[in-house]
């Protein structure tokens with residue numbers, strides 16, 4: 001890969017059509033970022049015992065079971081959708097929008113990063129992230145999520161998950177290059193008759209575009225991702241909330257003044 | 267157009283007990299300051315004892331707010347001031363994001379704390395002197411500014427919940443108004459309750475019950491708006507496990523409405539609107555209302571998490 005330069009936009013293109021669910025990304029991420037992981041649990045949820053993204057899991061391979069009733073013809077079977085989920089490094093990031101301390105910043109690589117020495121653990125970002133990405137680290141009392149290997153990028157290395165992925169389901173690079181690669185891949189799949197294939201976050205319909213975008217083999221909702229109609233920023237509710245409060249305040253003040261008006265008493 | 271239900275794939279922020287009680291005290295602090303100011307605006311000096319109860323309540327409940335918020339930060343509690351000051355290396359400065367209710371709320375709490383302190387101190391010194399310390403006009407102007415902040419404090423907590431991507435919270439615009447109305451209603455109940463310790467304040471009791479009734483009516487209307495908006499978003503099922511809490515909230519509202527009606531009838535029938543003491547019914551209704559105010563916040567907070 002070409003040298004990683006500050007000032008350029010970088011991201012992930014996760015092509016779920018080639019993910020084999022090996023979880024090498026989860027392991028590589030934990031290893032590089034020294035994440036202890038949660039206590040092992042058996043979730044009885046397909047091949048998934050990770051559960052969700054959180055403070056210890058910055059990559060999470062989702063298994064969406066779609067076992068058909070009838071057996072498929074050779075070469076056309078598909079029992080699972082697999083997807084290595086991660087922070088989307090949204091262009092319009094809900095987490096960053098609400099963070100009151102300024103802990104969440106955009107780095108010189110145009111990724112979204114939580115500064116651990118600034119975060120104070122208020123958890124507003126957790127309430128805001130529409131993808132359920134951020135978790136609280138109870139030891140540090142701060143919010144944690146994928147850093148897009150900020151430290152590796154600064155050292156000129158690609159992120160650990162992309163490096164470990166054996167099928168190139170996770171690709172790292174300059175955003176423009178990834179978008180181009182995604183367009184080519186989508187065209188190939190469509191030409192093979194896989195018309196359900198679609199890109200998610202490649203354009204600006206979802207949070208202004210995602211630096212970590214995906215090629216999906218079904219609707220976004222199937223993967224637990226909000227579709228373009230549901231992908232809204234928290235600030236959409238500022239106006240309605242305050243107007244509702246202001247109307248209530250006006251009515252309450254009138255009510256109070258009427259109730260407390262001076263009475264002539266005997 | 268096909269109706270599209272709101273979809274949520276978020277994690278819960280685990281805002282639990284500290285935040286529940288913060289929301290309660292912020293509502294009571296803002297509500298009691300606003301009521302105390304409205305009592306002063308009535309222009310009748312006989313309302314002053316009740317107003318002063320309001321200012322005292324406001325200070326005590328305001329002091330509890332930052333303690334609860336700081337405790338909620340867990341091991342990062344010593345960084346509570348990061349809400350106000352951005353310590354990003356190379357980019358330090360004050361934090362103020364007008365679009366993030368948590369950011370404005372931190373400032374509002376700080377500035378309102380000043381107003382609550384000054385007003386309570388003034389009430390205390392006036393009580394000790396036996397006559398008003400500051401000319402009434404000056405006092406009223408100060409109180410009106412404080413009351414605007416108080417109203418913000420009592421309501422922004424609801425807006426804060428809505429400005430998220432959480433189910434229920436972000437599916438409605440009614441929470442700011444709802445928390446304000448219930449904060450006012452709870453504050454009216456608390457001031458009425460405390461009048462038993464200051465008998466001369468009972469002059470305002472009947473009208474306080476009347477005001478409490480208006481606030482409760484507003485709260486009831488907003489609960490209906492809340493259920494309608496959440497229902498339209500398709501997240502109503504999340505409210506079901508908490509119906510007992512909603513029932514408590516409605517019981518508090520009903521108690522307040524019944525009480526207000528009784529007092530309004532008494533006034534209308536030419537009976538004396540001035541009670542000389544706080545009776546048992548006021549104590550019972552006040553407790554019911556306060557329980558309802560807490561239950562309402564618990565029902566809202568827990569339904570998303």
Ligand code: SF4
Pocket residue numbers: 086087088089090093094095096112128129130131132133134145
């Ligand atoms: S996916 Fe969530 S945590 Fe990542 S940038 Fe977007 S809003 Fe923030």
Ligand code: SF4
Pocket residue numbers: 098099100101102103104114118119120121122123124125126142143
């Ligand atoms: S938990 Fe940390 S990163 Fe998240 S909103 Fe609060 S201060 Fe910002």
